[in-house]
Amino acid sequence: xxxxxxxxxxxxxxxxxxxxxxxxxxxxxxxxxxxxxxxxxxxxxxxxxxxxxxxxxxxxxxxxxxxxxxxxxxxxxxxxxxxxxxxxxxxxxxxxxxxxxxxxxxxxxxxxxxxxxxxxxxxxxxxxxxxxxxxxxxxxxxxxxxxxxxxxxxxxxxxxxxxxxxxxxxxxxxxxxxxxxxxxxxxxxxxxxxxxxxxxxxxxxxxxxxxxxxxxxxxxxxxxxxxxxxxxxxxxxxxxxxxxxxxxxxxxxxxxxxxxxxxxxxxxxxxxxxxxxxxxxxxxxxxxxxxxxxxxxxxxxxxxxxxxxxxxxxxxxxxxxxxxxxxxxxxxxxxxxxxxxxxxxxxxxxxxxxxxxxxxxxxxxxxxxxxxxxxxxxx
Numbered sequence: 001x002x003x004x005x006x007x008x009x010x011x012x013x014x015x016x017x018x019x020x021x022x023x024x025x026x027x028x029x030x031x032x033x034x035x036x037x038x039x040x041x042x043x044x045x046x047x048x049x050x051x052x053x054x055x056x057x058x059x060x061x062x063x064x065x066x067x068x069x070x071x072x073x074x075x076x077x078x079x080x081x082x083x084x085x086x087x088x089x090x091x092x093x094x095x096x097x098x099x100x101x102x103x104x105x106x107x108x109x110x111x112x113x114x115x116x117x118x119x120x121x122x123x124x125x126x127x128x129x130x131x132x133x134x135x136x137x138x139x140x141x142x143x144x145x146x147x148x149x150x151x152x153x154x155x156x157x158x159x160x161x162x163x164x165x166x167x168x169x170x171x172x173x174x175x176x177x178x179x180x181x182x183x184x185x186x187x188x189x190x191x192x193x194x195x196x197x198x199x200x201x202x203x204x205x206x207x208x209x210x211x212x213x214x215x216x217x218x219x220x221x222x223x224x225x226x227x228x229x230x231x232x233x234x235x236x237x238x239x240x241x242x243x244x245x246x247x248x249x250x251x252x253x254x255x256x257x258x259x260x261x262x263x264x265x266x267x268x269x270x271x272x273x274x275x276x277x278x279x280x281x282x283x284x285x286x287x288x289x290x291x292x293x294x295x296x297x298x299x300x301x302x303x304x305x306x307x308x309x310x311x312x313x314x315x316x317x318x319x320x321x322x323x324x325x326x327x328x329x330x331x332x333x334x335x336x337x338x339x340x341x342x343x344x345x346x347x348x349x350x351x352x353x354x355x356x357x358x359x360x361x362x363x364x365x366x367x368x369x370x371x372x373x374x375x376x377x378x379x
Contacts, residue, residue, distance in 0.1 A: 062358035062371035106158035149203025194233030201235020202263035245292030251316020262330030329359035332369030
């Protein structure tokens with residue numbers, strides 16, 4: 001089921017069908033994509049730019065957090081190789097860490113370009129994108145799908161910002177980058193990984209949605225939406241969360257649980273920008289997952305049902321306290337949607353945000369959540 005956000009009569013009809021408990025499917029194949037429109041709209045970028053210029057909190061501290069990191073420096077040097085390999089649990093790591101860091105650097109410099117208007121930051125983002133587009137030929141190894149899903153989101157966000165903000169990206173270079181997405185990244189993730197722990201699917205979903213937007217490829221975008229709602233793999237919304245918010249990996253450890261949550265949060269935000277409501281799927285199931293995980297990691301007790309995956313590969317008999325209380329930088333984006341846009345209270349998520357602000361860079365996530373999402377207008 002795909003839930004589209006339309007004005008006027010069509011919205012009323014679709015909403016009425018949803019309230020009746022039916023599956024509403026609204027075809028939107030001809031609708032053009034909104035650009036920039038992956039994690040950040042132009043209006044949202046302008047909002048951040050204004051808040052930084054005014055020196056307001058929490059954006060001022062979040063901006064300093066971004067600017068002070070090594071990946072944000074103008075002397076950052078990308079280090080691509082032709083054939084990246086990530087083995088089991090990142091062993092061996094042949095170019096994989098560099099891929100993650102360079103994608104994050106491109107994203108950071110794209111943000112800095114928009115906020116400051118300084119061309120050297122645009123040039124640095126373009127340098128990273130162009131060197132990978134002309135060098136990277138394959139992503140392989142046992143963990144290739146996970147790596148492509150984690151890294152692709154930052155590369156594509158950076159590319160979306162510079163392409164649609166007059167950064168000076170030459171057309172031949174854009175075409176090479178498009179080839180990189182289609183022939184390297186998409187080729188790795190196109191079939192997902194239904195039997196892996198759900199954070200793998202979630203990572204691939206976010207990147208496939210992002211690539212669909214950047215490439216104006218409705219079929220690719222819809223493939224990711226359909227998979228997210230299909231409940232075929234462990235990373236689909238109906239598989240990753242039960243009815244009270246327990247996550248598929250809650251019994252594994254809290255780090256991987258937050259990975260899955262963060263990636264699905266990115267996926268929901270990308271879809272929302274394009275008129276598709278994954279946030280609201282299964283009665284706001286994503287919100288329940290965030291609140292459940294936040295509550296447990298703040299030290300409270302939560303209910304738990306022993307979990308066995310649909311194919312029988314994983315069995316987690318009790319909730320895991322491994323990495324309990326270690327919060328990832330994933331909460332601001334989702335809190336903005338549920339609290340600011342739709343008026344849903346998320347008290348435990350709010351407590352986590354207060355505890356960890358400003359959200360910092362984490363290599364496995366599209367970071368800088370406080371800077372880019374806190375306090376944004378509800379739209």
